[in-house]
Amino acid sequence: MRTTTPTxxxxxxxxxxxxPAAAAGRMIFQLDDPRGDDHGDGALVYPLARxxxxxxxxxxxxxxxxxxxGTLFEAIFARPVRTPEGEAIDQLGTxxxxxxxxxxxxxxxxxxxxxxxxxxxxxxxxxxxxxxEVHPDFAxxxxxxxxxxxxxxxxxxxxxIARSVKQAVEEQPGTAGSEEAEAQLEGLKAxxxxxxxxxxxxxxxxxxxxxxxxxxxxxxxxxxxxxPEWAYVVVVSGADIRQxxxxxxxxxxxxxxxxxxxxxxxxxxxxxxxxxxGRKGDELQTPLVDVVVPAGTTQERxxxxxxxxxxxxxxxxxxxPAAGGGETGKAGGGGR
Numbered sequence: 299m300r301t302t303t304p305t306x307x308x309x310x311x312x313x314x315x316x317x318p319a320a321a322a323g324r325m326i327f328q329l330d331d332p333r334g335d336d337h338g339d340g341a342l343v344y345p346l347a348r349x350x351x352x353x354x355x356x357x358x359x360x361x362x363x364x365x366x367x368g369t370l371f372e373a374i375f376a377r378p379v380r381t382p383e384g385e386a387i388d389q390l391g392t393x394x395x396x397x398x399x400x401x402x403x404x405x406x407x408x409x410x411x412x413x414x415x416x417x418x419x420x421x422x423x424x425x426x427x428x429x430x431e432v433h434p435d436f437a438x439x440x441x442x443x444x445x446x447x448x449x450x451x452x453x454x455x456x457x458x459i460a461r462s463v464k465q466a467v468e469e470q471p472g473t474a475g476s477e478e479a480e481a482q483l484e485g486l487k488a489x490x491x492x493x494x495x496x497x498x499x500x501x502x503x504x505x506x507x508x509x510x511x512x513x514x515x516x517x518x519x520x521x522x523x524x525x526p527e528w529a530y531v532v533v534v535s536g537a538d539i540r541q542x543x544x545x546x547x548x549x550x551x552x553x554x555x556x557x558x559x560x561x562x563x564x565x566x567x568x569x570x571x572x573x574x575x576g577r578k579g580d581e582l583q584t585p586l587v588d589v590v591v592p593a594g595t596t597q598e599r600x601x602x603x604x605x606x607x608x609x610x611x612x613x614x615x616x617x618x619p620a621a622g623g624g625e626t627g628k629a630g631g632g633g634r
Contacts, residue, residue, distance in 0.1 A: 323364035327619035339601035343574035427558025436616030448500030529616030536562035
């Protein structure tokens with residue numbers, strides 16, 4: 299019987315450049331998203347920092363086109379994408395433009411893809427810090443994560459998985475310190491790099507033009523070009539471009555960041571370095587800013603549907619372009 303992975307980090311234990319060409323290939327599908335809904339569950343407030351302004355993270359369209367030996371995905375935002383300039387981001391004078399070399403720095407775009415459309419077949423956990431899951435009916439087989447620092451994100455993800463694997467093995471009754479536990483731990487750790495590379499792709503062929511960001515995903519990662527019959531969970535979050543440059547965190551006196559991957563958290567009130575509008579003591583309120591949702595529901599409803607007492611997080615359904623996608627979703631012809 300197939301089982302659903304409860305969280306991304308438990309999934310780990312189970313294991314367990316050139317710019318793209320212009321988007322001239324045949325359209326596979328396009329999903330449109332309402333303008334002006336970059337407020338998460340309805341209460342999320344943008345950071346006060348000058349790097350952010352309402353509309354910056356407002357996704358209004360997500361599409362896929364055939365492009366050579368892969369798929370060219372495109373995200374369109376309500377405002378022109380902010381490009382990195384000459385700004386120091388740490389005490390050592392590291393320049394933002396030298397770190398965010400792909401041409402953007404304020405957002406992450408995660409795409410969780412259900413290839414086989416079998417409920418419970420795949421993972422449900424999103425990347426650390428999203429505080430949400432994919433609904434089991436749309437359990438994902440592949441994830442594409444567009445983030446300003448893909449190499450750093452990939453390496454940090456592997457370290458997070460390794461820590462989770464170690465903790466899970468050590469917590470097994472009667473195995474702490476045993477040779478069996480050590481052998482199991484080493485076996486799982488050895489499979490981490492391969493598993494991340496097989497299941498999660500961090501694009502590096504990226505082009506930013508005004509409000510549009512295009513990024514290439516090779517066919518050998520997805521098993522072909524993207525298909526309108528697959529299900530897609532598309533979410534936008536704020537990028538924490540400075541996370542790994544925070545010296546106070548590195549020496550152990552700053553905020554704990556081990557449970558989030560390149561994502562700005564959410565706090566109570568208003569802040570300059572994170573999103574506001576959070577509730578005190580609410581560990582499951584998500585910092586996701588914008589989500590593409592199926593017809594018949596709303597982003598605000600889905601992102602507010604969780605149970606803190608029972609520990610049940612937000613669970614997001616996938617959108618199937620061939621089935622209409624959403625109220626404004628459009629799909630083109632399929633075929634690999």
